[in-house]
Amino acid sequence: MHLYINGRFLTQRFSGVQRFAIELTGAIDALVGEGAWPAATILVPPGPAAPRPYRFLGMRQVGRASGHLWEQLELPYFSRGGFLLNLGNTAPLAKGSRQAVVIHDAGVYDIPHAYSPAFRTWYRTLYRGLAGLDASLVTVSRFSQARLSARLHLAPDRIGIMREGSDHILRDSGDLSGLPVDGKPFVLVVGNLVAHKNLSALTACITPLRERGLALAIVGTGVRTIFQSAGHEALAGALMLGRVTDRQLSALYKAATCLIFPSSYEGFGLPAVEAMACGCPVIAQSGGSIAEICAEAALYFDARVPGSLVDALREVVGDRERAEAMSRIGLGRSAHYTWRNAASDLSGLLRDQIGETRRLGTERLVR
Missing domain, CATH: 3.40.50.2000 (Glycogen Phosphorylase B;)
Structure with a gap:
């Protein structure tokens, strides 16, 4: 099964979530070159995208729409027959269980005052839908795992945990x-x-x-x-x-x-x-x-x-x-928080979906 990556992050305003996606795909790109990740293609909406010099990841601009409309209506079609990896909190409901989504926190439930009514309503609907469709859910800390588990009424082990990296700052x-x-x-x-x-x-x-x-x-x-x-x-x-x-x-x-x-x-x-x-x-x-x-x-x-x-x-x-x-x-x-280690965490969580790759020389997740 071919691996696709939701590249909507490359067209969005830069923030912490976009940082995560850009740095992680950079690490995945290097690992693809080492044979430690399967070949993958980043699917990007039309329009200007942030330039990213991927050497080994494929990259295709597809569809006609943009934003949530592109993600929900067009991305499932262009990723058909493959497994879709979504790194920025959102994912197409029509893709069902043939995808994974990294949800960074449960903020739309826990701190609703920090978001507009339309924003939190959409994200709550999306998260519950993805959980109900049995999409693979991943987050970035045990704290977020516990909060999402409680809010989405899921067993904690239904939500995988990966780390983030900090080596970009060096x-x-x-x-x-x-x-x-x-x-x-x-x-x-x-x-x-x-x-x-x-x-x-x-x-x-x-x-x-x-x-x-x-x-x-x-x-x-x-x-x-x-x-x-x-x-x-x-x-x-x-x-x-x-x-x-x-x-x-x-x-x-x-x-x-x-x-x-x-x-x-x-x-x-x-x-x-x-x-x-x-x-x-x-x-x-x-x-x-x-x-x-x-x-x-x-x-x-x-x-x-x-x-x-x-x-x-x-x-x-x-x-x-x-x-x-x-x-x-x-x-x-x-030193444990590197983007290579983050990519290793994600590879381990999705091994059944994206296939076996050779063992990564990375450190275990810090607890």
């Missing part, structure tokens, strides 16, 4: 030129100005940081068409860096005193793993997937407890040995 040495933090000590935040990213928790940090000569630098943008932004008005004292390149983000992680990751809900938490890969200590909101992903490499705070985040900051900023130890532990843990 592709070059980084460059701070052109950013207002160049040469200044700062604490970094990476996250969009949306409700569940919980940036309002940062307001208590600005004055204590300023007293220590540290700036608060925030990378990210607000996406108001889908999300309902909240809690960022009081952050006027922070450096809003907006969207940055991977090269700049790598340099920011490496230069930052630490990363604050205040998000109250994450399916995986890629910025925290990127930071660990760059040797940047991580302070994260407790709960969700972050403690599972970062484990003892991060220091945790509870936004419901006044002063919790400031206390954690003082512990990292004021104790160089503690910060260096966190950096070492984070580097060791992040």
Whole structure:
């Protein structure tokens, strides 16, 4: 059975889900060349697509429609006779059980206020339909597995778990030129100005940081068409860096005193793993997937407890040995999170559907 990959991600606005799909298909492409993945073809909707230099994966532009309409009505036809892999939360219902879909979290159920009514209604309908049609479901953490299992009324083992990777952030040495933090000590935040990213928790940090000569630098943008932004008005004292390149983000992680990751809900938490890969200590909101992903490499705070985040900051900023130890532990843990390992996880989960390939030389999934 031929393997097809839903390439709609190549025509979408870049976000964490598109990052996942682009990096994962890059790793799969390399493994196809090694004979460690079966041959596959990426099917892409018409129109401009992000250029991706795949050497071994086939790529075809098919159909006439775009967006959800292309995915639901045309993609099943062009992938007929084969197995379809969907990496970005959505998949065509008409394809039934002859497909797998990676659903990154259960946010449309657990944090409905963060999404528009139309968005969450469609995604809830789609997820229940895919579960009922016996499509293979995959997610990126035990936390997301548990939440999706509960929401979709499925046994947990009906949903496979794979990791994400962070090695993309190490592709070059980084460059701070052109950013207002160049040469200044700062604490970094990476996250969009949306409700569940919980940036309002940062307001208590600005004055204590300023007293220590540290700036608060925030990378990210607000996406108001889908999300309902909240809690960022009081952050006027922070450096809003907006969207940055991977090269700049790598340099920011490496230069930052630490990363604050205040998000109250994450399916995986890629910025925290990127930071660990760059040797940047991580302070994260407790709960969700972050403690599972970062484990003892991060220091945790509870936004419901006044002063919790400031206390954690003082512990990292004021104790160089503690910060260096966190950096070492984070580097060791992040080494497991590579896109090759992620592709290996997925290959193992879908072995029955996509066929046997030779054993991959990758590390086991970190628990």
